[in-house]
Amino acid sequence: MITINLLIRLPIIGCMLIFPSLAFAQDGDPVAGKNVFRKCQACHTVQQGQHRQGPSLYGVIGRRAGTAEGYKRYSEAMKNYGIIWDANNLNIYLENPKKALPGNKMPFVGLKNIKDRQDVISYLQQVVK
Ligand code: HEC
Secondary structure, eight states: OHHHHHHHHHHHHHHHHHOHHHHHHHTOOHHHHHHHGGGTTTTOOSSTTOOSSSOOOTTOTTSBTTOOTTOOOOOHHHHTOOOBOOHHHHHHHHHOHHHHSTTOOOOOOOOOOHHHHHHHHHHHHHTTO
């Protein structure tokens, strides 16, 4: 019995080690994240194609940085960032945008609280479903 149990569990533990970003995203609370998103709303919407000072964040997870269609104000740094946004790199960016990507022009100090970041990321994931 014990062996079977271990056989079932090991791959799950392995996956959590290999994909910490998945485990990370699952920890977030999208309802609380909607509240956190108020801090972003001055500059961002989650409606497709509706840009403010910042680009629309509709479908941002899974999108290449600096490519929201119709948004013309990206910095060179963001256009050249070259990453695909996921829970992991959003977590790093949102903690301290200026440090994560020098030269980007998002005028935001960052979310210092990891729970706020988890929650807002899961909100962003959920609004497109
Ligand atoms: C005062 C305005 C402002 C606030 C507040 C703000 N942003 Fe931004 N954001 C911007 C601007 C401007 C850019 C474009 C930066 C660039 O091109 O260098 C941006 C870019 C981004 C990007 C990259 C988008 C892409 O298409 O690659 C993400 C993700 C993002 N912001 C998330 C957030 C989140 C989440 C919050 C709230 C926690 C937030 N921002 C708060 C102005 C803001």
